[in-house]
Amino acid sequence: FKRVRRSGKSYAHPLIVLIVQTHDQPRVKVGVTAGRTVGTAVYRNRAKRLLREAMRPLIPNIASGLDLILIARPGLVSATLEETRQALLNLLQRAQILIPLNES
Numbered sequence: 001f002k003r004v005r006r007s008g009k010s011y012a013h014p015l016i017v018l019i020v021q022t023h024d025q026p027r028v029k030v031g032v033t034a035g036r037t038v039g040t041a042v043y044r045n046r047a048k049r050l051l052r053e054a055m056r057p058l059i060p061n062i063a064s065g066l067d068l069i070l071i072a073r074p075g076l077v078s079a080t081l082e083e084t085r086q087a088l089l090n091l092l093q094r095a096q097i098l099i100p101l102n103e104s
Contacts, residue, residue, distance in 0.1 A: 001031055004067045011091045015079055016051065017071040018091040026064045030055060034072035047072035054084040063097050 008021035023029075032051045034044040051070045062068075076084065092098045 001069065004031070004069050008067070008069070009095070011094050013073075013087045013091050015073055015076045015084065015087045016091060017073065018088075018095060019069040019071070020095050020097060021067045022065055023067050024065065028059055028062050028064055029067045030059065031067075031069045032072075033069065034076075038072050038074050039077055043077045044072070047076045050076060050079065050081060050084045051088075054081060054088050058085075058088060058092065058098075061099050062092065063099055066097060 004019055004021040008019040011018045011020070032048045032055075034047040034051075036044070038044045038047050051072060055070065070088075079087070089098075
């Protein structure tokens with residue numbers, strides 16, 4: 001976690017911050033966090049659940065060999081799952097780590 005925070009490349013969105021760092025193993029590792037700026041524990045846990053659920057179907061479409069950290073921002077608490085998913089897609093596309101769906 002510390003290595004990714006220290007030396008990873010970050011991409012910001014009003015709802016989420018994405019930090020990306022490469023590693024030498026053929027898998028994707030995802031960490032989800034929400035600081036106290038998001039709100040009380042109830043709101044932080046809701047934000048983390050939203051991020052995990054929005055990220056779950058996207059993981060197979062992410063290039064392997066990456067460590068990702070998703071950091072919730074205060075606006076995420078009032079966002080819907082679809083808004084969260086769109087924000088994540090936007091960040092993943094900007095980071096250029098999505099594998100094209102139709103490779104033929």
